[in-house]
Amino acid sequence: MYYEDSYSENYWRSEGDSEDQSYFEEGERENNTNWCSCGHCEVMKYESEAVCCKEIKEVCNVAGDLDCITLHTGFKAICLNVWVLQIAYYAYRQHYGNLQQDQMYRCYRYTAYRQFVRWCWRTLGKSIRVPIPSCVLCRIRTAFPIQPQPGFVYPSL
Secondary structure (H helix, E strand, O other), X not given: OOOHHHOOOOOEOOOOOOOOEOOOOOOOOOOOOOOOOOOOOOOOOOHHHOOOHHHOHHHHHHHOOOOOHHHOHXXXXXXXXXXXXXXXXXXXXXXXXXXXXXXXXXXXXXXXHHHHHHHHHOOOOOOOOOOOOHXXXXXXXXXXXXXOXXXXXXXXX
């Protein structure tokens, strides 16, 4: 699964893949959103993040006929609700221990990414990485900014 700090890797794997695969030509997704079909993706820092939710079968299965997975009523509840993320983090912590994150926004983002992957792929094997669409990354990063509004404090995890 990709997370913010390790998301720049240029491959995605799923169970059964014997070697790394690149799903687009190098350079074709730099500094543009021509690859976006949902209308909610943004230009990304890393080309490997430049993937649309409409390009991923597992995400399309959840989104159904919606233009974008971020428009699904479940997306906000599962990936952006701080109370749901707290419970998900408690489950993570029970299995793996505390995240070694120095800033609260990183814990929320990490947990939100895990929630999204669980929602769309159900389960993954150890060390299996899957793409998180640009539209999803942007919504999560907007919801949990590096510098929150003055006076805002994230609930503790």
